[in-house]
Amino acid sequence: MSTTTSIEPPVGAVARDAHWAAKMARLRSRKLPERTVSFVDDQQLKLDRNEAALHLAGVRARAQGNADSEGVPESERDAWVEARTEVLAADLALGAAQAALDDGTIQLMFRALPRPVWEALLREHPPTEEQADQGQEYNADSFPAALISASSVDGMSVEDAQELLDTWADSEAKVLFTAALMVNQALRADLGKG
Numbered sequence: 001m002s003t004t005t006s007i008e009p010p011v012g013a014v015a016r017d018a019h020w021a022a023k024m025a026r027l028r029s030r031k032l033p034e035r036t037v038s039f040v041d042d043q044q045l046k047l048d049r050n051e052a053a054l055h056l057a058g059v060r061a062r063a064q065g066n067a068d069s070e071g072v073p074e075s076e077r078d079a080w081v082e083a084r085t086e087v088l089a090a091d092l093a094l095g096a097a098q099a100a101l102d103d104g105t106i107q108l109m110f111r112a113l114p115r116p117v118w119e120a121l122l123r124e125h126p127p128t129e130e131q132a133d134q135g136q137e138y139n140a141d142s143f144p145a146a147l148i149s150a151s152s153v154d155g156m157s158v159e160d161a162q163e164l165l166d167t168w169a170d171s172e173a174k175v176l177f178t179a180a181l182m183v184n185q186a187l188r189a190d191l192g193k194g
Contacts, residue, residue, distance in 0.1 A: 032112040033186045034153065037179035038105050039172065045101045052097040056090040063087050108176070109153040110183045118184055121150055144177040151180040 040046060063081040072080045081087060113121065125143035127136045148161035165173045 032114070033183050033188060034109055034111045035179050035183040035186070036107050036109045037175060038107045039175075040101070040105050042104050045097075045104045049094070049097040049101045052090070052094040056087070056094050059084075059086050059090040108156070108179070110148075110151040110180045111153050112184045112186065113150055117150065121146060144180075147184070148176060148180045151183060 060081060063084045063086070064077070066084075067077045067080050112118075121143070122138055125139040125146055126132075127139050131138075131140055145158050145162035145165055148165075149156050149158040152161070161176075164176060168176070
């Protein structure tokens with residue numbers, strides 16, 4: 001029968017930092033990093049959204065110029081510009097283009113694994129001798145799909161991940177794996193200046 005021993009912070013540290021319990025509570029409540037990767041099959045949707053954004057910016061700039069020439073007071077200028085019919089129409093067009101892009105975009109979210117889970121996954125997929133000689137810490141054939149699946153917030157299976165890695169273009173397969181890998185290797189700490 002094992003007993004769990006709680007290690008208390010040093011008395012000196014507690015005396016220097018009367019808020020240790022609050023600080024520890026904040027540390028415990030930190031969420032694991034997440035990363036979203038987006039895939040768009042119809043690149044025209046991106047172009048249309050960008051064109052609509054540029055058009056809106058141009059319409060707003062022209063309206064600002066018109067506000068100057070019409071003597072609209074500075075305090076009323078933003079409201080005056082936003083009320084122009086051409087600005088409203090361009091804003092609606094941008095909204096429609098953004099909605100179309102959103103509908104045409106597939107997003108996958110990945111969450112970092114707790115350290116013990118990460119280490120277990122590495123142990124389950126050790127590199128081959130040749131891969132280890134090249135400095136790899138995991139099996140390049142089996143680890144990517146396992147990591148994608150384990151890190152997927154969407155619930156992607158290992159089989160589905162492997163299918164995507166095998167059937168997608170190399171560049172997109174690398175983006176998929178890199179998103180899962182990077183979320184597990186993101187550094188969110190500042191070690192300060194030495």
